[in-house]
Amino acid sequence: MADQYLLPCDCGLRVGVNAGQAGATVRCACGRMLDVPTMRGLARFPREEDAAGAHGGASWGLRQRLICLGLIIAAVGSGTGVYLLVTRPAFPQERIDDFTEQRIEAIRDAAPRWTPEQTLRVWRYIQRNGLQEVEHPIARRYRESVAPRDYVTLIALAIAGLGLLLAGGVTFFYRPR
Numbered sequence: 001m002a003d004q005y006l007l008p009c010d011c012g013l014r015v016g017v018n019a020g021q022a023g024a025t026v027r028c029a030c031g032r033m034l035d036v037p038t039m040r041g042l043a044r045f046p047r048e049e050d051a052a053g054a055h056g057g058a059s060w061g062l063r064q065r066l067i068c069l070g071l072i073i074a075a076v077g078s079g080t081g082v083y084l085l086v087t088r089p090a091f092p093q094e095r096i097d098d099f100t101e102q103r104i105e106a107i108r109d110a111a112p113r114w115t116p117e118q119t120l121r122v123w124r125y126i127q128r129n130g131l132q133e134v135e136h137p138i139a140r141r142y143r144e145s146v147a148p149r150d151y152v153t154l155i156a157l158a159i160a161g162l163g164l165l166l167a168g169g170v171t172f173f174y175r176p177r
């Protein structure tokens with residue numbers, strides 16, 4: 001198979017031409033017509049041993065690079081995001097239940113020994129604060145410990161989205177002329 005010379009086009013692609021096409025005109029994949037230099041001029045261009053790969057200007061231009069970059073960003077972002085989601089620690093409901101049970105038992109054990117004054121103080125406390133639900137300390141610690149990683153997860157998924165937008169945007173809207 002004859003050696004192919006890689007003729008650069010303004011679109012960024014390179015068109016493979018062989019010595020037999022010296023002085024002729026070839027069409028790039030983008031549609032531009034390119035003048036192939038004479039044999040002497042052709043020698044200045046890089047050669048491509050793999051003629052099949054270079055045929056029709058199959059080398060990588062800006063468009064392909066941008067699409068590839070977008071896909072890499074999307075892969076890294078979604079990989080990180082999914083990893084963080086999969087390894088996210090579960091809500092410690094069981095620990096909270098155990099803890100609450102122990103507290104209730106402790107109060108139940110202690111309550112009969114309260115003096116009237118202590119009972120009144122508990123009563124006033126409940127009157128003042130109501131029996132509203134308060135966040136359990138274990139739940140709060142959990143929430144505070146997962147918040148930073150949830151934040152990173154969101155950022156990673158957002159970056160993945162941007163990568164997809166880049167790849168998709170270049171694929172559909174960037175057409176070199």
Ligand SMILES: [Zn+2]
Pocket residue numbers: 009010011012013028029030031032
């Ligand atoms: Zn071109």
